[in-house]
Amino acid sequence: MDYMIEDVMESLVEQGGSDMHIQAGAPIYFRVNGKLGPQPQFGESLAPDECQRLIFSMLNNNQRKDLEQNWELDCAYGVKGLSRFRVNVYRERGCFAACLRALASQIPNFDKLGVPEIMREMAMRPRGMVLITGQTGSGKTTTLAAILDLINRTRAEHILTVEDPIEYVFPNVKSLFHQRQKGEDTKSFGNALKAALREDPDIILVGEMRDLETISLAISAAETGHLLFGT
Template structure:
């Protein structure tokens, strides 16, 4: 019974192209459409319904983990229609589940609206490229698109370390090995240590969440590999600070130096509702120039934002400028852009000025002409 039921639900998710399916007791299943939570028009779920739905898709190993620690994550394929990243958890003693749809097709840089300069940055021979932003901001999709681009264009060996694997890549021009943490290898630090012995050109580290992983990723980038990593930070400036703060004080100066020579760029993103429906991403991009490398080395990260602003000719942009443009071009509502801004007060004031017809971004453009 349950499998038929989950099948029906997943059919709906795929057909309506919703991003997430939420299953919890005491209400019907809920889907997230264009950022909004919408209840499906079916019966309220009883505790035994959620258990049956969970058992119909959750591997034995994960059911055991759920019993032991109260939660588990895994990826699973719904035929060839879509893949899902599933989080199962206990709440008030009952089972809850969230299934996030991972589209089957890779989106191009144009479809995602990624800054064009990224093509050149990710084809450098070595270095660290970070994609950051809150959970659900589309980091995985952007990275999958970049890996797919490299797979189409370069005869490289690409290793991805993921928890769980989301997008499946076929071997095209590149050879791709995808290792799932918890299935193929116990943890990220171990996966990264092993990866360096596998003759890689490009390594994707799904999450840089602890000292050991961050440290190994920086070392890998220094030793002639391109390393992609994700962090849950907002903004390029905050990302650099966050990485350095993970290290003990007596190592921070050395890490600043290492980071300044190994980092290629930081893409920071936010996902917001598009008018009238759908979603759109806003991007902040820091391209590490010699001047910016100096700011990192000299602990002057507070000057990164103004350096991004004057670095437009290198393809850089601030998140708040991207958000302002989404509002100005009538793609997004004012409230939606302000709430995702790094400096909401300033962005609100800028929008107010623009409404009065006072645009304040002309002078900077003149600088760029020189």
């Protein structure tokens, strides 16, 4: 069928869906209101080359090389005027497949999100480490975005984020933002954190702390007078 990935994304957003699944040998699936269902309007069964065409259309050359080397990839893809999407690409049964999650078009508001008031106090601290933990899909990234938005609206700080991928793009309001994406702007969280300490940050956000080097560097950053947020 002659359609672009942006057409599928538009349909997902129009239906109020949260997730999209693309795989060879099956129709595209949407998750809408928590329920998973096929979308035969985009074909009853995707051929492997059609599946790869849709997926690769979202990737730049570096991302394609990374995927072909590692067989797995996390990135983000934005459609102007529609939404941003978090993209996870992987291989299954010898073909590439993908799961896309539609991200909120607006940065979540701290007060409207219903975040516990203790988080406001933590956001106002000048230094230390704050970890947001929870299972996949529990709202860690959304909570962190709301906290950074609160700081951005109330304080003049230099905020440096290291993410994989960047999900929310922050405008400079009162604070100055620099957002770096693993695989695009830095090779690893550890490398980015080492560099961050020489980039005059007041606040650092680390999207993932899953290895000893990153954790050690994060603790060091918090101990040397920075406010660090992580998951």
